[in-house]
Every structure is written in structure tokens, then in C-alpha cells.
Amino acid sequence: MLDTGVGGLTVYDALRRQLPQAPVIFAADLIGMPYGKKTEAEVAARVAGLLGRMSERYRPRLACIACNTASTIALGMVREVLEIPIVGTVPAIKPAALHTNTGTFGLIGTQATIRQRYVDDLERDFARDKTLLRIAAPDLVDEAEAKLRGRTVNMAVIEEAVQRLRGMDGGGDIDAVVLACTHFPLLREELGALFGNDVALIDGAEGIARRIANLLEGQEFAPTPQNRFVVTGPVEGARGLDAALAERGFGAPESF
Numbered sequence: 001m002l003d004t005g006v007g008g009l010t011v012y013d014a015l016r017r018q019l020p021q022a023p024v025i026f027a028a029d030l031i032g033m034p035y036g037k038k039t040e041a042e043v044a045a046r047v048a049g050l051l052g053r054m055s056e057r058y059r060p061r062l063a064c065i066a067c068n069t070a071s072t073i074a075l076g077m078v079r080e081v082l083e084i085p086i087v088g089t090v091p092a093i094k095p096a097a098l099h100t101n102t103g104t105f106g107l108i109g110t111q112a113t114i115r116q117r118y119v120d121d122l123e124r125d126f127a128r129d130k131t132l133l134r135i136a137a138p139d140l141v142d143e144a145e146a147k148l149r150g151r152t153v154n155m156a157v158i159e160e161a162v163q164r165l166r167g168m169d170g171g172g173d174i175d176a177v178v179l180a181c182t183h184f185p186l187l188r189e190e191l192g193a194l195f196g197n198d199v200a201l202i203d204g205a206e207g208i209a210r211r212i213a214n215l216l217e218g219q220e221f222a223p224t225p226q227n228r229f230v231v232t233g234p235v236e237g238a239r240g241l242d243a244a245l246a247e248r249g250f251g252a253p254e255s256f
């Protein structure tokens with residue numbers, strides 16, 4: 001699995017529930033973070049390079065891009081060049097469109113994700129008769145990273161994003177919000193407290209885990225999975241994550 005940081009762990013958690021026996025190597029591209037503020041060319045180059053390095057080094061049976069930004073930009077491209085199945089994480093527009101009763105729903109992602117053609121296509125295919133309001137909230141990525149490192153979340157940052165979405169034309173009608181960045185479900189509690197009980201917060205993690213479990217169905221795994229958490233750059237970048245990693249069955253972070 002690949003993400004820039006701990007966001008992809010939300011996909012990992014869902015996978016653990018559905019396929020506890022498969023060993024996972026989770027790569028966090030800490031020196032590449034945030035992808036959301038990079039250009040399409042920069043993100044595509046990093047994702048292709050890192051997935052190539054991972055598949056050569058670890059020979060995985062499957063790879064998951066546990067990042068919406070990377071998936072909406074580079075999924076097609078890496079699928080063409082790598083020989084293993086690649087599962088991407090793309091905004092859960094379809095389930096949110098099915099969920100909304102008011103016909104208006106929101107999407108919060110990174111700047112790079114919300115401008116992708118991939119997202120336009122999902123909206124056209126699954127939400128043509130609905131109103132989808134999109135905002136970029138890159139600062140939530142830092143808050144999610146802080147939370148998993150045991151630091152206090154700055155609620156003002158979360159509140160600003162929620163108010164910005166609510167303040168858009170039709171924003172008051174929103175009854176579902178797509179969490180279109182894998183970091184954001186880590187802030188589900190904080191976002192839920194501000195949006196209120198009438199707004200469903202929808203992400204794709206369970207669906208992605210289901211897809212991975214289907215693709216690996218019938219395969220045998222070693223009796224005790226050895227999960228590894230590897231990072232780009234110095235391992236000190238993962239400082240503060242020990243508890244979050246240990247509770248998920250990872251050993252100490254390693255340099256990648």
C-alpha cells in the first residue's frame with residue numbers, strides 16, 4: 001500500500017477487518033507529502049517510481065494506491081506499466097449520490113484531487129442529476145497526521161473547512177459528504193461533530209478493502225503476517241507514530 005503518510009492507514013484498517021491474514025507492506029512517501037499541493041506531473045512521477053521500486057524490492061502480489069490524489073492522477077498510467085493488479089482509491093461519489101435525499105452532497109479533497117478529470121467523470125457517471133459541491137481542504141491532512149501522532153487537533157482548521165462547504169450556494173442542503181482524501185476519515189469524529197448527525201460522511205475504504213479481498217480470494221498466506229511500515233527519507237519522519245503503528249501490527253518504521 002502506498003500513501004504520502006498515515007492517511008492510507010484508513011484503507012489498511014478496513015483491509016485488516018476483511019483480510020486479516022494478508023501481510024501488508026505500507027509505504028509512506030513522507031518526503032513527497034503533500035501530493036495535494038504538487039502538479040500532476042510531479043505526482044505521477046513519484047507514484048510510478050515508488051510503485052516500481054516497491055514491486056521490484058518486495059514482489060507483492062497486488063498493490064493498492066491508498067491515496068485519492070495519487071489514484072485520480074496516476075492510476076491509469078501505473079496500471080499500464082506494472083504487471084501486478086493495482087487497486088486505486090478514488091472518491092466515493094457513487095455511494096454518496098445513492099445516499100443523498102436532498103440531492104445535494106459535498107466532497108472534500110486535496111487541491112489536486114478536486115481538479116481532476118477523473119472526478120468530473122465520476123460526477124458525470126454517478127451524480128448527473130445531483131448537485132455536487134467540492135472544496136479543497138489540504139490543511140486537514142496535517143491535522144490527521146498530528147492526531148495519529150498523539151497531538152491535539154486544531155478544531156479551527158476543521159471548522160473553517162466545514163463552514164466553507166456549508167457557505168457555498170446550496171451548501172445548507174448537504175446531507176452527505178465524500179471524504180475524498182484517505183487522511184480525512186481519521187478526523188471523522190471532529191468532522192461529524194461539526195456537520196451534525198444529519199450529514200453522512202462517506203469514504204471508500206470498505207469498498208477498496210472488499211475489492212482487494214476479492215482479488216486475493218483463495219490465496220494462501222504465511223500463518224503470522226509480518227507487516228512492515230516503510231518511509232521515504234529519514235525514519236525520524238515517522239516520530240510519534242509508534243502507538244498507532246503498534247496497535248495495527250506494524251513493527252518499527254524502516255527506511256525505504
Ligand code: DGL
Pocket residue numbers: 003004005007008032033034035036037066067068069070110113141180181182183
Ligand atoms: N492521502 C492523500 C489523499 O488521499 C493526500 C495527502 C497529501 O496531500 O499528500 O489524497
